[in-house]
Amino acid sequence: MHHLGIGIDHAGTPVLILTDDTTVTVTDSHTGEVLATHTVDPDRPYWRNQQRSPGRWPGLPQ
Numbered sequence: 484m485h486h487l488g489i490g491i492d493h494a495g496t497p498v499l500i501l502t503d504d505t506t507v508t509v510t511d512s513h514t515g516e517v518l519a520t521h522t523v524d525p526d527r528p529y530w531r532n533q534q535r536s537p538g539r540w541p542g543l544p545q
Contacts, residue, residue: 487519487521488519488521489518493518496511497513498511498518499512506523507519508521
């Protein structure tokens with residue numbers, strides 16, 4: 484099982500997920516807005532959203 488980090492702001496949002504050999508792109512199915520992009524690494528169970536800065540709570544002072 485693999486997990487995509489999309490963000491709590493999008494919980495419950497209907498999405499369209501597009502995949503190919505090396506990337507996963509998640510879009511809002513109503514607006515077409517790209518919510519997340521992920522680089523596929525089959526050796527890892529969690530694929531971080533490449534559109535957000537790293538960190539536990541991005542945007543908060545560290």
